[in-house]
Amino acid sequence: xxxxxxxxxxxxxxxxxxxxxxxxxxxxxxxxxxxxxxxxxxxxxxxxxxxxxxxxxxxxxxxxxxxxxxxxxxxxxxxxxxxxxxxxxxxxxxxxxxxxxxxxxxxxxxxxxxxxxxxxxxxxxxxxxxxxxxxxxxxxxxxxxxxxxxxxxxxxxxxxxxxxxxxxxxxxxxxxxxxxxxxxxxxxxxxxxxxxxxxxxxxxxxxxxxxxxxxxxxxxxxxxxxxxxxxxxxxxxxxxxxxxxxxxxxxxxxxxxxxxxxxxxxxxxxxxxxxxxxxxxxxxxxxxxxxxxxxxxxxxxxxxxxxxxxxxxxxxxxxxxxxxxxxxxxxxxxxxxxxxxxxxxxxxxxxxxxxxxxxxxxxxxxxxxxxxx
Amino acid sequence: xxxxxxxxxxxxxxxxxxxxxxxxxxxxxxxxxxxxxxxxxxxxxxxxxxxxxxxxxxxxxxxxxxxxxxxxxxxxxxxxxxxxxxxxxxxxxxxxxxxxxxxxxxxxxxxxxxxxxxxxxxxxxxxxxxxxxxx
Numbered sequence: 001x002x003x004x005x006x007x008x009x010x011x012x013x014x015x016x017x018x019x020x021x022x023x024x025x026x027x028x029x030x031x032x033x034x035x036x037x038x039x040x041x042x043x044x045x046x047x048x049x050x051x052x053x054x055x056x057x058x059x060x061x062x063x064x065x066x067x068x069x070x071x072x073x074x075x076x077x078x079x080x081x082x083x084x085x086x087x088x089x090x091x092x093x094x095x096x097x098x099x100x101x102x103x104x105x106x107x108x109x110x111x112x113x114x115x116x117x118x119x120x121x122x123x124x125x126x127x128x129x130x131x132x133x134x135x136x137x138x139x140x141x142x143x144x145x146x147x148x149x150x151x152x153x154x155x156x157x158x159x160x161x162x163x164x165x166x167x168x169x170x171x172x173x174x175x176x177x178x179x180x181x182x183x184x185x186x187x188x189x190x191x192x193x194x195x196x197x198x199x200x201x202x203x204x205x206x207x208x209x210x211x212x213x214x215x216x217x218x219x220x221x222x223x224x225x226x227x228x229x230x231x232x233x234x235x236x237x238x239x240x241x242x243x244x245x246x247x248x249x250x251x252x253x254x255x256x257x258x259x260x261x262x263x264x265x266x267x268x269x270x271x272x273x274x275x276x277x278x279x280x281x282x283x284x285x286x287x288x289x290x291x292x293x294x295x296x297x298x299x300x301x302x303x304x305x306x307x308x309x310x311x312x313x314x315x316x317x318x319x320x321x322x323x324x325x326x327x328x329x330x331x332x333x334x335x336x337x338x339x340x341x342x343x344x345x346x347x348x349x350x351x352x353x354x355x356x357x358x359x360x361x362x363x364x365x366x367x368x369x370x371x372x373x
Numbered sequence: 374x375x376x377x378x379x380x381x382x383x384x385x386x387x388x389x390x391x392x393x394x395x396x397x398x399x400x401x402x403x404x405x406x407x408x409x410x411x412x413x414x415x416x417x418x419x420x421x422x423x424x425x426x427x428x429x430x431x432x433x434x435x436x437x438x439x440x441x442x443x444x445x446x447x448x449x450x451x452x453x454x455x456x457x458x459x460x461x462x463x464x465x466x467x468x469x470x471x472x473x474x475x476x477x478x479x480x481x482x483x484x485x486x487x488x489x490x491x492x493x494x495x496x497x498x499x500x501x502x503x504x505x506x507x508x
Contacts, residue, residue: 120446126378126472131460132448139442147485192443240414
């Protein structure tokens with residue numbers, strides 16, 4: 001992917017309000033995010049000839065609603081790990097000429113549909129023993145991190161506290177009530193050692209990104225945000241327990257991060273803001289170690305003292321993340337990366353923001369490095 | 374009459390030998406007759422050498438504790454009366470990871486590496502669940 005450095009750009013971003021919207025559906029949410037992204041960049045809607053649909057029931061119905069007949073269409077499943085994968089796919093479609101302008105659409109109506117993320121809707125081989133849910137898989141991993149490295153739940157709380165503080169500065173965020181480390185410790189246990197404040201939200205909403213080539217981007221409304229680096233590694237051999245890895249996807253995150261850094265020509269110390277997939281708070285610790293922001297086993301101490309907060313050394317998930325802003329499964333974090341680089345973030349703006357990194361440490365680990373065009 | 378209302382194993386031909394062995398009081402894992410690869414859960418072919426020639430092999434039933442969690446939420450109604458309940462992740466001495474429960478109360482000195490051994494708990498006429506106790 002080295003040859004694609006700075007050749008593709010995010011030109012338009014659009015989001016909906018976040019919350020519970022039983023009066024509409026996936027399509028209605030996605031359509032509004034699309035309209036907002038088109039307005040954001042000023043592209044002629046009919047010039048969009050690439051359509052990527054994630055967590056949207058049927059791509060043809062989506063195209064009908066938007067009035068599009070693309071040259072390139074790609075449906076992707078509802079899994080949370082898709083956003084980084086989707087961006088890489090769109091880059092290749094644009095670079096190859098399969099499409100000139102790609103709209104990437106994501107919609108989630110999980111709150112109104114009362115999605116549980118466990119039990120009968122996610123049947124698995126460990127059900128007879130009562131084991132289910134991605135949250136339980138992350139509880140297993142965090143217990144291992146505690147045992148191996150002495151990490152504490154009070155250290156883990158720093159992640160939730162930082163992102164909640166950011167959500168208070170984000171007009172669209174769902175959860176804004178201030179929380180403390182003690183609040184985290186006293187929260188209702190779900191699957192110990194994890195508690196309610198370690199879990200992502202479940203809410204409705206939609207996101208749209210519009211990507212094109214850096215050349216075409218110059219003709220649009222706002223300064224483009226360039227995709228400077230990407231990295232990828234999947235881990236399927238150790239899939240016996242869904243959403244679990246006995247080594248916290250350390251090698252995969254390291255490899256994806258190094259590939260992205262090498263391509264972009266930057267390192268962790270150049271990153272002005274980190275957008276870190278936070279399905280559950282421990283994922284943030286695993287990501288920080290894998291990317292090399294701190295040593296192995298040191299993430300608990302690293303996040304202490306508010307380091308991930310807006311005025312800390314590594315502002316992370318400045319929109320509030322999945323824990324406090326919105327459960328847009330990585331998509332809203334990529335939007336926040338773009339808005340930070342454009343300087344559109346108001347109270348939560350990171351000063352002199354030039355390099356923003358996205359990472360999703362999952363069975364399909366991806367990292368994307370964005371820079372100002 | 375009491376009925377078992379927790380989730381039962383899915384009907385999957387690949388797993389039938391595992392449940393047959395469990396009913397006979399044997400914990401087993403799948404092994405490749407061509408290259409010796411051993412694994413759980415099973416697959417239709419060997420992920421190392423891609424051979425069709427797969428068999429089931431009894432294991433010692435001895436294991437080390439890797440992790441454990443306590444569920445405070447019942448994702449199935451059948452587990453509601455057990456809340457909170459524990460799930461343990463063990464590594465069988467033969468290599469594969471296995472998720473299970475402690476039989477009875479959890480061991481007092483829970484820590485990584487705690488030595489465990491399998492016991493068998495009948496749940497229906499067809500199925501016996503392997504669970505673990507301190508060695």
